[in-house]
């Protein structure tokens with residue numbers, strides 16, 4: 001049964017809402033003020049929250065802010081209830097990450113349509129994450145993993161994580177031009193845990209938000225540290241999860257990390273996937289535009305495996321296209337893959353995007369990419385992902401791709 005939490009200080013409105021919701025077979029929980037609302041949201045984790053904007057003491061904005069900071073409640077659909085007031089009020093609510101608003105008095109149809117709309121979207125998101133994790137029920141091993149991941153985040157033991165960097169090389173010059181940051185977890189209890197195991201788990205539990213923010217902060221500090229010792233000015237790419245990307249605090253956090261480290265935004269590139277953008281296209285485009293206005297670069301990761309066409313992406317602010325390793329593997333021998341890869345490189349260039357081939361492992365693959373004017377490559381042929389200190393050494397030694 002779908003559980004809805006109603007946070008509303010006016011008793012008559014609250015009663016009216018309960019009657020409507022219960023008639024539709026929703027399970028309801030009510031809170032008469034913001035403080036009770038926050039604690040009920042955390043203890044019961046409802047499927048959706050309806051919250052009055054104007055309440056004494058803790059208002060709707062503060063409730064929303066508090067819930068978005070809590071991993072357990074960060075992604076619960078949130079609908080504001082507002083009195084007929086200034087447009088600026090609900091604009092502020094939406095900017096803070098509310099999913100929708102209803103102006104009081106609303107009709108039964110308006111209420112139900114807003115609720116069903118949000119629930120459907122949430123179900124799509126969950127399905128998307130579930131497909132990604134491919135874990136319907138948690139095995140004992142995954143339960144242990146989840147427990148440990150919670151502990152790391154709650155006790156802020158982020159030193160168990162380490163950011164590795166895989167160099168990205170310009171194919172024509174052979175020079176390292178960028179690196180992709182990749183998260184590794186060395187747990188004292190579990191040993192090395194593969195990112196393919198813990199990242200989906202972090203996404204489905206909301207723990208990915210503090211983890212992603214730690215990675216972003218760490219990477220920005222590292223770029224600056226390298227610039228300060230005069231080693232090099234490299235662009236570093238960071239993989240962003242769909243939840244982090246949709247988090248209302250996302251842009252503000254990035255601005256903060258750039259500012260604290262006095263970092264030019266062009267040194268940071270965010271890797272998004274097609275499906276992340278498709279999942280909430282309008283919101284994604286707005287966020288991407290804002291990022292690009294700031295000067296932060298945007299890459300589309302694993303391109304070719306999703307559903308969208310390059311034509312669809314042509315109106316989006318994208319700097320870099322990363323061709324998925326599937327197409328690169330054996331590209332020189334496989335006529336279908338070589339036709340697709342050639343077309344992707346050409347179209348991306350027409351759209352003024354830089355093209356990076358992922359997962360390059362053989363000379364034959366590299367030669368094919370060189371012949372077809374692919375800009376850059378990443379893969380074991382040149383280097384595996386390296387700890388920061390090793391990448392630094394790698395650069396001091398002037399390691400290059402042979403021409």
Ligand SMILES: [Mg+2]
Nearest residue numbers: 180239271301
């Ligand atoms: Mg990536």
